[in-house]
Each structure stands twice: as C-alpha cells, then as structure tokens.
Amino acid sequence: MNKKELLQCYDYLAPVLDYTGPIINSGKGCYVYDIDGNKYLDFNCGQFCAIFGHSDEKAAEMIYRTAKNLMHLNTNTINDEMLITAKKIHDICPEMNGRSIILSTGSEANECALRYAKNMSGNKPGIISFDCGYHGLTHGTEGYSISRKWVKPQVKNSFAVAAPPISENNSKTDIMPYVKEFEGIVKENKDIIAAALFEPIVSSGGMYLPPKEYWREIRRICDENEIYLIFDECQTGFARTGSWFYYQQIDCIPDMLVCAKSIGLGLPVSMVIFNGNTIPKDKFTMHHFSSHQNEPFAAALISYAIDEIKANNILRKIQEDGQYLLKRLEELSRKYMTFMRSPHGIGLMCGFYLNIDGMDRFQAEEQSERFCKEALRNNIIIQCTNYGRTVRLLPGYCITRDEIDFFMEALERTLDAFI
Ligand SMILES: Cc1ncc(COP(=O)(O)O)c(C=O)c1O
Numbered sequence: 001m002n003k004k005e006l007l008q009c010y011d012y013l014a015p016v017l018d019y020t021g022p023i024i025n026s027g028k029g030c031y032v033y034d035i036d037g038n039k040y041l042d043f044n045c046g047q048f049c050a051i052f053g054h055s056d057e058k059a060a061e062m063i064y065r066t067a068k069n070l071m072h073l074n075t076n077t078i079n080d081e082m083l084i085t086a087k088k089i090h091d092i093c094p095e096m097n098g099r100s101i102i103l104s105t106g107s108e109a110n111e112c113a114l115r116y117a118k119n120m121s122g123n124k125p126g127i128i129s130f131d132c133g134y135h136g137l138t139h140g141t142e143g144y145s146i147s148r149k150w151v152k153p154q155v156k157n158s159f160a161v162a163a164p165p166i167s168e169n170n171s172k173t174d175i176m177p178y179v180k181e182f183e184g185i186v187k188e189n190k191d192i193i194a195a196a197l198f199e200p201i202v203s204s205g206g207m208y209l210p211p212k213e214y215w216r217e218i219r220r221i222c223d224e225n226e227i228y229l230i231f232d233e234c235q236t237g238f239a240r241t242g243s244w245f246y247y248q249q250i251d252c253i254p255d256m257l258v259c260a261k262s263i264g265l266g267l268p269v270s271m272v273i274f275n276g277n278t279i280p281k282d283k284f285t286m287h288h289f290s291s292h293q294n295e296p297f298a299a300a301l302i303s304y305a306i307d308e309i310k311a312n313n314i315l316r317k318i319q320e321d322g323q324y325l326l327k328r329l330e331e332l333s334r335k336y337m338t339f340m341r342s343p344h345g346i347g348l349m350c351g352f353y354l355n356i357d358g359m360d361r362f363q364a365e366e367q368s369e370r371f372c373k374e375a376l377r378n379n380i381i382i383q384c385t386n387y388g389r390t391v392r393l394l395p396g397y398c399i400t401r402d403e404i405d406f407f408m409e410a411l412e413r414t415l416d417a418f419i
C-alpha cells in the first residue's frame with residue numbers, strides 16, 4: 001500500500017484517540033522508525049512496556065519457541081513453566097511470601113485484586129483510593145481512578161482521598177493532613193471498606209512520590225481497621241525504580257500487589273501477587289477464571305525477564321542511569337526555569353512539570369500537545385499527563401548514556417523552539 005492509501009485507512013479506525021503522530025512501521029532497541037524512514041528515540045518504551053527495547057531479539061525467539069511448544073491451555077490446567085515462574089516471582093519479593101496469578105492487562109489484574117479484597121473481607125463493597133490515581137478503564141478500575149466522576153453508572157462506595165503532592169521546589173510536603181484525611185474516612189466507613197488501592201508513586205495523576213512516613217501511616221491505619229492494602233505497581237513494579245518492586249524501598253508491604261506493563265516486555269501480561277503472610281490459603285473462598293489466565297507465553301516472558309534482569313545487574317543499571325538522567329534534567333531545568341519545573345523521580349521513572357500558570361485545563365492540554373509535537377520534530381517521543389501539566393519519562397531499561405545525552409540535547413532544542 002502506498003502512503004496515500006495508508007492514510008485513507010485512518011477512516012477505519014475507531015476515533016477513540018487523536019492519532020496524529022507519524023505512522024510507525026518498525027522498532028529496534030529504544031528507537032522506532034516511521035514509514036518515511038524517520039527515526040525516533042522512544043523515551044517511554046511504548047506505553048512503558050518494552051523494557052528491553054523494541055523487538056528484543058532474545059524475547060522474540062523465546063516467544064516463538066514457547067508458542068511452538070505450547071500456545072495456550074485450558075484455564076484449569078497449569079504448565080511446568082508457570083510453576084517455575086510462580087517460584088521465581090516469589091523469590092524476587094520474599095517479604096510477600098507471594099502467591100501469584102498471571103493475567104493480561106493492568107486493569108484486569110486490578111479487577112482481580114479488588115474482587116478478592118471484597119470477597120475476603122466478607123463482601124464489604126467499599127474501596128478507598130487517591131483522587132488523582134489511575135488504575136485502568138474497566139468500569140470498576142475507572143470508578144476508583146481520577147476520572148471516577150464521569151463513570152456511568154457511578155461506582156458505589158468509592159472513596160477518594162488526596163495524595164501528598166510534591167511541591168514546586170521539591171521540598172517535603174507535610175503529610176499529616178493527608179494521613180488524617182485517610183484515617184478519618186476509613187474510621188467512618190470501616191464496616192464497608194474492603195481495601196485501599198494505591199499507586200505507591202502516583203504516575204498519571206502528576207508523578208507524586210509520597211514519602212516513606214506516609215506509607216508507614218497508611219499501613220498502620222489499614223492494619224488497625226482491618227482493610228487490605230493493594231499496591232498498584234503496574235508502572236513502578238518489575239525493576240522500574242531500581243528495586244524489583246517499589247514497596248521494597250518504602251518499607252510498606254502490601255497485602256496484594258498488582259503489576260503489568262514491563263513484565264510482558266511489550267505483550268499483554270499482568271499479575272497479582274497475594275501476600276502469603278497476611279492472606280492465608282483458606283481465605284481464597286472464590287474461584288477466578290479467565291481465558292488467558294496463567295498462559296504459557298506470559299509465564300515464559302516473566303521468567304525470561306527475571307533471568308535477564310538478574311544476569312545483567314539491571315537493578316544497579318537503573319539506579320545509576322536514573323540518577324544520571326535526573327541530574328541532567330535538573331541542569332536543564334535551571335536554564336529553563338520558567339517553563340520546566342521540579343524534575344523528580346526515582347530510577348527510570350522521572351517527570352517534570354510544564355509551566356501552566358494562568359491556564360485553564362484545556363489551555364494546559366493544548367500547550368502540552370504542542371510541546372510533544374515539537375519533541376517529535378526533534379526526533380524524541382515523550383508523553384504528557386495530568387491534564388497537560390506533567391511530562392513523564394519512563395525509558396526502556398536498555399537505554400544507554402549516549403541515548404540519554406541525545407535525548408537531553410533534543411529536549412533542549414524542543415524547549416528552545418517552544419519557548
Ligand atoms: C498504575 C496503572 N494501573 C493500571 C493501569 C491500567 O493498565 P492497562 O492499560 O494495561 O489496563 C495503568 C495503565 O497505564 C497504570 O499506569
């Protein structure tokens with residue numbers, strides 16, 4: 001098909017998004033290529049999933065081998081690779097004494113965790129979560145996310161609390177008002193709240209990193225009021241922040257941990273890890289059953305990724321590269337202070353704020369769209385979130401220092417052109 005014919009095919013796509021970017025036709029490492037031969041450094045490894053780069057050859061071969069051996073199984077049956085993978089998952093988060101189920105998307109895994117939390121709590125219907133959190137777009141997960149008020153019909157017994165934000169100058173936020181708000185709602189609704197569902201780093205809602213002390217208090221309040229703590233580590237999990245899971249850096253062990261994105265290396269794989277110390281086996285009084293549960297290919301991908309991360313000391317690489325990236329972002333923000341504010345983050349999960357002073361939500365979104373388009377013209381792919389306020393950077397774990405340097409130069413050109 002020639003380009004003109006290809007462009008006409010846009011008419012056959014559901015217009016659920018504004019697909020105005022280049023038409024991509026291949027990817028290698030941290031780069032993707034469009035049909036005109038332009039090369040872009042994809043600084044978000046797709047949607048934060050292709051952690052070993054686009055079209056990682058070893059992963060592609062492994063998928064081929066697994067698919068030729070066993071593509072799919074009935075849901076009641078487990079293959080040997082899945083058993084080995086469950087043990088490997090257990091061993092990377094020993095504090096959880098974890099028991100896992102592998103599913104497909106982040107939303108699906110959150111639904112599974114919520115379903116069990118409600119059932120195990122004796123069918124309590126309530127869930128408390130951040131007002132700025134994001135847990136997916138199924139009816140339930142959206143009902144506990146930033147866009148909850150637009151969900152029709154409204155999800156009942158959905159309680160929202162504010163997350164402690166980071167301030168513009170990166171100084172510490174006083175967490176106590178936020179802790180008190182959480183404690184107040186939990187105490188008042190103790191009889192109906194089954195679980196608290198939180199991203200330990202609030203990504204889509206603004207890249208907030210609530211401090212350790214906040215999580216210590218949240219854990220205490222959940223314990224005292226007998227509600228489950230679910231961490232949605234779809235983004236923060238699986239090495240992204242320099243530890244296997246982010247909870248390991250904040251000393252707050254959840255009762256259920258949800259992970260997705262990176263664990264599939266770009267394919268739809270998610271999981272729930274149930275804490276074997278706080279949830280005894282006899283609490284599982286309900287079955288979970290879905291077509292793509294514990295699939296052989298998904299188990300093989302996770303198993304392969306765990307081995308690669310260990311063999312190549314990738315946790316250390318992420319810590320060091322993350323510090324380097326943050327240092328470079330801080331330097332740049334000193335030069336472009338009025339526009340690029342408060343770079344922050346941990347490991348390869350960083351962000352900064354765009355100046356939206358005096359703008360309403362629509363103006364801020366329009367500005368951030370223009371900013372991302374300018375970045376594309378400079379051959380880098382970035383994404384804005386939080387209604388145009390925050391730029392998120394979650395590159396692949398395979399990113400090199402040269403690529404970070406290339407990115408920083410392109411970002412500087414983007415800022416120059418934009419301002
Ligand atoms: C923290 C978090 N939870 C859940 C989800 C939903 O995952 P999915 O889009 O795979 O359903 C996302 C997706 O961006 C996410 O960032």
